[in-house]
Amino acid sequence: MKLSNQAMGAVMMALQKSLMEQSDIVPTLKEFDFTNSEEGLVVTNPPLVKFDDEFDDALHEHTADEPIED
Numbered sequence: 001m002k003l004s005n006q007a008m009g010a011v012m013m014a015l016q017k018s019l020m021e022q023s024d025i026v027p028t029l030k031e032f033d034f035t036n037s038e039e040g041l042v043v044t045n046p047p048l049v050k051f052d053d054e055f056d057d058a059l060h061e062h063t064a065d066e067p068i069e070d
Contacts, residue, residue, distance in 0.1 A: 004039040010046035017049045 003011070010032065018025035034041045 001036070002040040004037060004042050006039070006046075007034070007041050007043045010043035013049055014047045017047050020049065 011029070014025055014028040014032075017023075017028065028047050031045065033044045035044050036042075
């Protein structure tokens with residue numbers, strides 16, 4: 001049994017969330033509910049990653065050739 005691409009994306013979102021919040025990833029992973037599909041395991045409750053307005057503004061102003069600065 002393998003993780004689907006969607007489940008891998010959910011794991012990556014959990015990692016991003018834990019890095020942004022500087023929190024432990026384990027509780028988020030323990031909350032995952034899985035279902036089996038033809039593509040592999042799917043997470044039915046993936047984490048939500050919320051950005052503040054400052055980050056969102058910087059992201060929209062960013063171009064591919066410019067680094068995002070703090």
